[in-house]
Amino acid sequence: MAKIRVLIVDDSSFVRKMVSEMLSTDPDIEIVDTGADGREALEKTVNLKPDVVILDVIMPMPDGLWALQEIMRQCPTPVILYSMLTEPESEVTIEAFKLGAIDVLPKPTSPAALMLTKKKLIEKVKIAAEVDRKKLGTLFQAQVREPYYIIPPVFATRRLVAIGASAGGPAALLSLMAKIPKDLSAGILIAQHMPAFFVKSFADHLSRVGPVPVKVAEEGDFITAKRGLLSPGDASIKVEKIKKGGVVALDSTESEHRVLPSIDLMMESSAQVYGPQTIGVLLSGMGKDGVKGLKAIKDVGGKTIVQDETSSIVYGMAKEAVNAGVVDKILPLDKIADEITQSLG
Template sequence: MFEKIRVLVVDDSALMRKIISDMINSELDMEVIDTARDGEIGIKKAALLKPDVVTLDVEMPNKNGLEALQEIKKHCNCQVIMLSSLTSEGSEITIESLRKGAFDFIQKPSGSISLDISKVKEELIEKIRYAKAHNQKNKLIRKSNIESSRQIKTVNKKIDAVVLGASTGGPKVLFDVITNLPNNLNVPIFVVQHMPAGFTKAFAERLDKNSKLTVKEGQDGQAILPNTVYIAPGGYHMLLEKNKIRLDLSPTIHGVRPAVDKLFTSAAEFYKENLLGCVFTGMGKDGAEGVKKIKANGGYIIAQDELTSTVYGMPKAAYETGCVDVVLPDHKIAEEIIKVVKRT
């Protein structure tokens, strides 16, 4: 008999608690061990029951999702998936929660009480399974204390632009990388982080407040400037054309829009061999085709290593193309970008 994934559901709506619990309990490999109607109760139950995964509503009375998250992480070695409605406050709390240790988030389809929450069932179930797997990986990392770093080749070429791609686990890594870059990097940086529309705006604003570089959500027709980070807006592919940003609504790639492949391929065509690309943690294989295009045009590729990736999907797919130049833990990637761009 296999051990089921134990989930605690925290939401101030009794209806949401019931629907979310039913979705989880319908899966053979997971079960809801309890529910909580607010953050305070959720904190106490997480400390007592030690669940594998907590689903945590972002906007709640008494303690909001961010406040509850911080307390839960103090007392319970579990992964937390935030459930957020697209409000200004909700998106800001969600972005900060990801930086503070939340595993990932799910957007409620139609507000705090989403009768159509079943639309995201497949996404929620998949993320619960990945969250449990990440818990198990963390235990192995704590035991081994291994740090991986693999240099395949060195580079000594002029870099005119940097492209970054990430998904699950990406917001925290991108925050750490971008806020550690200097204000005189003198190249533009383009970012695809898989997020729904609205959340990318909050992400860009959070980065801009904390970074030495200017950080903006990309806009169609926007001129490309050095020392500026452009975040692809949720719901749009971001491409580069004639020193301007172009946004389009062409079909999703790998089920996502924006897609890393779309940005990387476009940037490779524009910047040729003078492009540095980096693939971070995330589910799936988005970015692998773009990495091949960058390498075919003579560019340079960094991939995040397995140990520090929340989900080793995208970096693995990139590495398996044979086009990656260096594999690094997350905390060494900013240093490598600076070294390559400034050729120090």
């Protein structure tokens, strides 16, 4: 009986080695090659004709979703997505199934989960190898469950507004989001320092007061126009780049300011992905979180705005940003929404 020939594609050499070693313990599986980005995934699938491809999502451009789509278009092959972003019912997972992925498996987050992941991965590879290639791309269409929060159809591929707040921020955010137009042509990310148990109800409240819906950000959420994503209270939003725009990764590492979520991390990663099309906004709050983030946005040619002292309950983070020389506009709270809208054109 012929072995199952597997191609492994991940930008991490450690992950490629680890997955190769896990699969090689099964005598029915053979690793034919590995790759480090989406283009290699496509080229090696076309040339080597593996039985199964194991594919990461976040890689140097082009990304895994692009590779999945092109593989299904040019050389239909069973693909298993193996990524930190492929939690059940994440938006990346839903998109992957729509593009024709056979299965998904989240990468293990602890050594204890590694053995279970090994067993699951081997099982999934063997099942995928039995799939009729002629049916790829449509096999799972009817089974895909839409998440409760429907994915907006317009991807914010070029523009992003990143808003940070701390003490006094909830009231400021409620006022600001009430004035943001529903047809805003940019994605909105929000980092508010607050207890984790309060975040969901606060997101719901933001959705009720303004025309733009807001949800708590989850691993694998797409950053889209016409909605806001609010950082969980126990993790920071880190923006990753894929062909369709930005996607959310969550990072629970405590920042240098000893707070979560980190405004700096959200803004710095936003600047890396969206460049000069990033608008950074810092509202009421204490401390220095957000200053480095605004600097990163300003350094790539984006626009930076802070709430003025008169309208701020706590004029701390904004003051530090002004003193650091990284602010383009200092505005009263009731003028910030108009400035954002005008800046987006």
